[in-house]
Amino acid sequence: MAKKKVFVSYDHSEDLRYKDILRAWDAHENFDFEFDQRSPNVAIDSTNAATIKTSLTTKMKEADYLLVIVGAKSSGSKWMNWEIARAKMDDVKLKLAAVKIASGNTLPAGLSIVKSAAIASAFEHDKIILALNSATNSY
Secondary structure (H helix, E strand, O other): OOOOEEEEEOOOOOOOHHHHHHHHOOOOOOOOEEEEOOOOOOOOOOOOHHHHHHHOOOOOOOOEEEEEEOOOOOOOOOHHHHHHHHHOOOOOEEEEEEEHHHOOOOOOOHHOOOHHHHHHHOOOHHHHHHHHHOOOOOO
């Protein structure tokens, strides 16, 4: 069975350590977590953002899933909201899953309106894998 490719969306300034945990779990035989190694350090509406958007889109098109790490500030992240919106477009159409770092964290708007998004109840390996296995792209 081929590994399921997972594009991970997270707040680069706040939730980097959770990406690192996923990287450690990357050895799981069924999943291949994909990360963009560059933090978007430019405003999403700047002229320089186009290059980053192109790179992110390329990585998304190589993935099967979008896993959103929902931290305390994720709902306000323009980049994360863009990634979620882009993941739902017909030319990408990723299966959506999310994991809240804390139960009180608010889902980004683009994810909260998707009834079919699979939400892991805790940042634990088995719960994230279960959410990914339950994820669909029928939104």
